[in-house]
Amino acid sequence: MSAVTYELIKTDDRTKARRGRVTTPHGVIETPVFMPVGTAATVKAMRPEEVKELGAEIILSNTYHLYLRPGHDIVREAGGLHKFMNWDRPILTDSGGFQVFSLGDLRKITEEGVQFRSHIDGSKHMLSPEKSIEVQTSLGSDIMMAFDECAPYPADRRYVKDSLERTTRWLKRCKAAHTNTEKQSLFGIMQGGMYKDLRKQSAEEIVELDLPGYAIGGLSVGEPKELMCEVLDDCVDHLPANKPRYLMGVGTPDYLFEGVERGVDMFDCVLPTRIARHGMAMTSAGKVNIKNAQYERDFSPLDHECDCYTCRNYSRAYLRHLFKCNEMLSAMLLSNHNLYFLVNLMKNIRKAIEEDRFLEYKKQVYDNYGAF
Numbered sequence: 416m417s418a419v420t421y422e423l424i425k426t427d428d429r430t431k432a433r434r435g436r437v438t439t440p441h442g443v444i445e446t447p448v449f450m451p452v453g454t455a456a457t458v459k460a461m462r463p464e465e466v467k468e469l470g471a472e473i474i475l476s477n478t479y480h481l482y483l484r485p486g487h488d489i490v491r492e493a494g495g496l497h498k499f500m501n502w503d504r505p506i507l508t509d510s511g512g513f514q515v516f517s518l519g520d521l522r523k524i525t526e527e528g529v530q531f532r533s534h535i536d537g538s539k540h541m542l543s544p545e546k547s548i549e550v551q552t553s554l555g556s557d558i559m560m561a562f563d564e565c566a567p568y569p570a571d572r573r574y575v576k577d578s579l580e581r582t583t584r585w586l587k588r589c590k591a592a593h594t595n596t597e598k599q600s601l602f603g604i605m606q607g608g609m610y611k612d613l614r615k616q617s618a619e620e621i622v623e624l625d626l627p628g629y630a631i632g633g634l635s636v637g638e639p640k641e642l643m644c645e646v647l648d649d650c651v652d653h654l655p656a657n658k659p660r661y662l663m664g665v666g667t668p669d670y671l672f673e674g675v676e677r678g679v680d681m682f683d684c685v686l687p688t689r690i691a692r693h694g695m696a697m698t699s700a701g702k703v704n705i706k707n708a709q710y711e712r713d714f715s716p717l718d719h720e721c722d723c724y725t726c727r728n729y730s731r732a733y734l735r736h737l738f739k740c741n742e743m744l745s746a747m748l749l750s751n752h753n754l755y756f757l758v759n760l761m762k763n764i765r766k767a768i769e770e771d772r773f774l775e776y777k778k779q780v781y782d783n784y785g786a787f
Contacts, residue, residue, distance in 0.1 A: 417627040419558055419600035421659045421680075427773050431651060431678035434768040437628075437659050439505040439557040440598055441497065444472045446659065446680040447764055449671065449757045450507060451687070455480045456490070456500040459688045460746040461754070463502045469723065469755040470762065472504055473557075475683045478550050479511035479542070483533055487553035495555030507683070508556035510547045510589075510604075512563045513632075513664075524564065526581065544588035552595050560630060561589040563604040568637045575608035576616075582606050583620040590624055600627040602661065608633055609642060611649045618653030629654050630661040631679070635670065644673050651678040668697065668760060668784060672777045675764055687753035692746045694738045697756045701785040703731070705749070710735045723755035724748075 418440055425434040437444040451458045451466060454477040458466050466474065476496060481487060493499040496506055515522050515529045522531035528543030547562040563582040566575045586603050593601045603621035607613035621629060631650050634643050647662070654660050659680045665671065666684020674682060687697065696703040698718035703710075705717075713731040725734075725748040737745035760780070767776035 417600055418598050419627045427768050430676045432675050432768050432773045441505045441557050447675045449761045450475045450683040451754050452685045460750040470758045475507045478508050479514035482550045487550040491553035505557040507558040508551045508554050510560040510562040511542050513565050515542055516565050544585040545592045548589050548592040559599050559601050561586045561603050565633050566608045579606040579617045602628040602630050604630045604632040606633045609646055614650050615653050628659040630663050632663050635665050647677050688750045691749035691753050697753050699783055705735050705738055723752050725752040
């Protein structure tokens with residue numbers, strides 16, 4: 416029996432959008448869902464209790480960062496990631512692959528894995544499929560991601576084909592190394608760049624391993640939005656309908672809608688907390704840059720349509736004051752709002768799918784939001 420199971424509740428008549436439910440050892444996740452990112456065992460500027468209060472049902476943590484600091488052995492000794500960070504709901508851990516491939520000259524790819532130097536102190540390390548699974552097992556996440564190679568954009572066909580085939584071989588090694596199947600589930604990752612036939616090849620190879628869920632990697636890596644949507648539209652058709660589908664690294668409202676419309680169930684992105692630290696907020700009327708002078712005497716809430724903690728209690732003028740004074744409360748309040756905004760957006764999307772008005776709700780949000 417898999418540690419993670421998926422139930423399809425409803426499909427949309429006019430699109431591929433679907434309403435589902437993922438059950439894990441640490442709780443149920445209603446889908447489609449946005450997962451806040453807690454890179455280093457913390458959602459930046461947020462207490463775990465706050466993340467729960469705003470409605471988040473699952474968070475993502477980062478294998479690469481936790482392997483380097485504090486070390487997976489320390490997290491294991493602490494009783495696992497849930498206990499270490501005081502989060503009793505589901506956790507998904509990425510494999511560390513995207514981070515090591517992003518190191519550029521600091522890493523070297525071989526069939527064994529990736530040799531890399533730490534961005535912290537320059538120390539040498541090897542991250543292999545087996546090592547990634549070892550680290551994630553120690554972390555104790557509900558969902559572990561397979562170690563994969565994320566091809567850059569643009570990349571030539573030969574490189575992408577070699578890359579995805581290596582990803583398949585690595586996935587088989589991940590599955591062989593994964594023994595804690597009753598408590599943790601392993602998801603495979605589809606690669607293939609912007610080549611639809613290679614995406615199909617990748618999907619066929621990973622689906623053959625009959626895993627509890629599948630992710631779509633290598634999108635939203637710099638390609639035009641239109642191309643991303645075109646490739647994604649094709650990707651989902653090659654993944655099983657009875658398993659959750661996860662589009663990695665996507666978190667703007669428009670990309671969430673486009674992903675849901677094409678049948679994706681799970682999303683994650685650092686965006687809401689990252690832009691909060693730079694004074695940016697997502698609102699029902701579009702993005703707000705709280706640094707702007709126009710908000711100096713604006714005593715209205717950040718978003719009139721929002722009932723998050725920040726919007727109920729603080730004005731734009733106060734948020735601007737905090738940011739200009741470099742007060743950390745600025746990042747805390749804006750992070751709270753941005754995460755609430757996306758979690759609530761997904762809640763409304765689920766309701767719209769249930770009520771057969773997904774496209775109408777999408778149009779309403781797009782009309783109000785303006786330019787993304």
